[in-house]
Amino acid sequence: MRVPPGVSASDFAEAIKQFQEAVGKEWVFTSAEDVALYRDAYSPLMGEPNELVASAAVAPDGVEQVQKVVKIANRYKIPIYPVSTGKNLGYGGSAPVLSGSVVLDLKRMNRILEVNERNAYALVEPGVSYFDLYRYIQEKGLKLWVDVPDPGWGSPIGNSLDRGGGYLMPQYRNHFDSHCGMEVVLANGEVMRTGMGALPAAQTWQEYKSGFGPWIDGMFSQSNFGVVTKMGFWLMPEPDAYLSGTVIVPRHDDLIPLVNTLNYLENTRVTNGMPDLASPLLGIPMLSEFAARFDQGATPFDRPQDAELTALIAKAGGNMSPELDDYAQKKGIGYWSCKLSFYGATKANAANWAYAKEKFSAIPGVKFEEGDVYKLPLTAEQREKVHKPQFGIPSLAMFSIGARSAMNPEPSTGHMWFSPIIPRTGEAIFEANRVFAQAAKELGLPFLNFNLPSTYWERAFIFIFAFPVVKDIETNKKNVASFRKLIQVAADHGWGEYRTAPVFQDAIMNTYSFNNHALLHFHETVKDAIDPNGILSAGRYGIWPKHVREAKS
Amino acid sequence: MRLPPGVSSADFADAIKQFQDAVGKEWVFTSDEDVDLYRDSYSPFWHEDEEPIPSAAVAPDGVEQVQAVVKIANKYKIPLWTISTGKNLGYGGSAPLLGSSVVLDLKRMDRILEVNDKNHYALVEPGVSYFDLYRYIQDNNLKVWIDPADPGWGSLIGNAVDRGGGRTPMRDHFDAHCGMEVVLPNGEVMRTGMGALPGSKTWQQYRYGFGPYVNGMFSQSNLGIVTKMGFWLFPEPEAYLTGTVSVPKRDDLGPLVAGLAYLMNSSIVLGTTSVASPLNFLRGDAELAALRAKPGGPSTQELEHYLQEKNMGYWSIELPFYGPAKVVAAQWEYAKEKFSGIEGATFKEGTLHRFPVDPKELPQFQNSVAVGIPSLSVFGVGGTRSEGHVWFSPIVPMTGEAVLEAQQVFADAYKEMGMSIGPLFFLGPASNYPRCFLVLFGFPIEHDVEKNKKNRENFKRLIKVAAEHGWGEYRTHTAFMETVMDTYSFNNHALRRFHETVKDALDPNGILSPGKCGIWPKSMRKASA
Amino acid sequence: MKKLGACLVVALAFFLVATALPAQEAVSRSSAWTTSTTPSQGEPRGYVQYTNDCSMCHGEGVGKPGTLALQAKYKGAVPALLDKRTDLTQALIKQYVRNGISIMPIFRKTEISDADLDAIAAYLTRNNKP
């Protein structure tokens, strides 16, 4: 049996025994076969000696059991690594950052404690998945939508603590922002409630976020300061109707006013769904149609099969070229498009779309396509047709991106997401493409001709792209090295990643270095004070306990 | 000269000299006359020896000067009480919680560093007031709104870190911030969110950055001094429309509030509204007075009948709509449809305003704060003889039942305390925060020691009554911070003990704002029970 | 403990009769899906588990990457839908669930317990020729 770093075999055996007493023998996993189930299925280090793996796993079924496990871990200074559903594939899965940690698997804590329809919120445990919560709401016939990320098996708690995003109105699709109230087991094993939850008879734990005194919830996101055991979420009332419409602009430089106008419309809540950028000319699909294209047996890259165009795109190499502009004009193909979504009253949706068209009309040559209009709830037939997350329906369709399919006969074994935040301007999109295309050339990476950012956040773009993980160790090694270089390239341009897999957490935290790493030092001071034995998620997001930092230096 | 607790006069004199070297002699205030300007004008301890008066005040003009002051304070273990504009009257003003602290007055740091009207944000220093930023935006003809707190002289930063609220779609002020610069208790400067990335392009566009999101730790706290902060602004919309919904019966409050919650949670209503009742405004009416004088008071039916005769609803809410002119009309139409399920509901449409607003229309706004124009009209609340007020401000659920229950509970408590009440007792619970009601009671402050003593006792009693019913204060005057924090006691005060652990680690000398929100440094902490 | 006991009993009971699938099984699930729907009362446990744990990727309809992948791999030589297959062995099913394949990840025992996996395997091999 693998033993956690710095722990004697006899202490570990003793701790395992006590874990068994705390959670039941069958919920402590120590056999090689069982522990292997906690490997990161998409690990870019898969099969290498430095792959991040657990020594054991413990699966408590309630907050008292979590407290017991944490106290035992303190006694024997055993590093533990909580996961909720452990399905944040591409960002680390259920494997720890520090090899030899004991995974604290919260999947069994899957109670939905409350769903309140009138005030539109839910209180859940970490093992609850989006599928679970969705099914519960459907079963009770509640008129509520859950904002789901692309993979529906994720945990609302885990995803929000990792600060993931979705598709509905801005205040819901920012998953950390949409939470309200936490229960946390601290590193000393004590249970704490935040916000109004600290008031013993609280009536508004899920209605007012910050309570009284310092609002500390953010400390438990992307961190290793506590184990979140309950969390509240604001849900979106089922709207009256949905409407979409697409704006198409003809020229390369039109992206700049397109984004500026979009920002105005989104920041005034004229459009309140996730805007969906695409390029008909370059064949960059909308995010909401990406997965569906696999079902149609097509490649996701949707552009005219025309040799002239292919040659022009290759020649432009991701840059502006007058020939491409001319081609787009000549053929009447839009250079860029943006699909807008509207949730609300039928007439208000129509009036908002009309107003949006009026605003975009300032761009010469702009065209509009009317999209879908649905009176909600959707019919069974409509449900099959739509991009489910935009209607609060969890799905796994996005995995088509890496799965075997007609256009991808040799599938990867996973992927890792490179996800820098860039400004929400057309200029920034152009610059990011120039910079990353240049870097890709230097690193010998195959790249798309052009990448459009995602709009999960209302005020910034994520310029996200996937690196494949394959069976071949050498290829993975090269990709990991390239990924590291891109982190630096991005940081040099003022773009930082919003989230990453454990392999890269140190490297990215190192780029957030203002004033000699003041922020990291702040985290370390807090870490040492509230987790003096350094037992919780050592190394997560670049924060290491004192003894590991000292050993390193 | 007063001395901070535990500081020798020689040390204090040295420190003052060094403060003068750091910020300039004229910006260190030590004379009684100057220091008195830092008293809380609305102090509930007026004319009493407990009134916490500072020993001195230091006013730096930049982040380096703040760092220098903090380092000196650490050397001599001098407690610093940070204020921005110091105008949160009713919650403490510019006076410290701990008497004889040195006030760190950031009013001179009043630079507007950036206002971006493409991505709609501002980056400001703590001394910038809502008036300042509003004028800057007007002078530069930028098409963005600010969301002022009711008193327009407040600081964007100060109000946000106190977690104040306004009235427009960006009304949750802490929630609307993006990016901070903080001077830590050790004098180091730190930037949060994307600001930690040198050369960051998105400090005011993406909040969280990478790793733990620590910004909330600097709200209602004493863990750092915020020296810069970004705020998301609302782009100037095309139009603003209000519509008032009135319902005839007391029990209609349930469906009225449920409808409001739906509209707010669906982003149809994007601003603050409050539940009002004409009964609050008809206190002088003889017929109502007669009804109230009846033994046992009027029955609900009698009140309903009385209002019906006057052609008034029992409850009303004024819904604000922001957006394109045609959209706000459609939203109002939809809202009417939603509320038409309540029998006897009536609707009254307000004036549609288009922006930029014609200056001639401005006088039509009783409170221009709802359209992003700062004002001081809220001070009309005190009446002409008031010498100030402190705010009692519990959060109650956004349901009709909770509002009725709170009215009953607080009315009973008032009666028990021998305080006078109106027919409904409190003015409208308001939706300054998106999911709950904020109930505000202004406790009058007078320059009468006995009355203030009694009022303080009553205030503390109300805090406890509220807590017993699960309603906690969202913010409070320095005089009551400890009492309020005491009520947030889940699991033997686990939250406060957590704050104390963090406080001791970050501020081992306990120099920053001791006692703020009930968080004391180790050396001043009462032995825990 | 009471809950675990109940689970074990169900698991054991199931194991004993797994080869001859009962038409009606009292589904008294208490661990993994306490919070979610079962397709309908009285469905065989393996079907319930398959629906909850597998069908979101391997089911029918659009947006099912597992089904798409198997279609692409076998091009119709065998059904792309797992629950139409008659050639899967229980050992193979368990192998995929516990080790993953391509972008299908590993499933832990807190997600799909051994007993659940037995049930799924039994369900997916129910029509196999002996």
Place this chain on the structure above:
Amino acid sequence: MKNARVGLLLALSLMITAPAFAAPDQDQIEKGHKVYDKWCFPCHGTGLGKPGTDSLAARGQKPAVLEERTDLTVPAIKTFVRHGVLFMPMFRKTEVSDADLDAIAAYLTRNNKP
């Protein structure tokens, strides 16, 4: 102690009649107007929502708008600004500096009869 001092100051300021002073120069008055607009107008100006004006009007003060007064003295203005009155708080020197206050006083006494 401190409260006694405030009382004394107030009393003094009220007793002292406006001393004869040289007419302030126009620059000072203009500066005072600007500072007044920034710091005093939001409460003491004209129009709706001006609690300072409302309060003085309710007391029967005519005119209720400070700028229209011709009976204010420099010490009285300074006393009110530095000590507050009723719900009007006092103002610190980081808000209204002594020089600014001189200018406000000059502005508000510009039309006084000598």
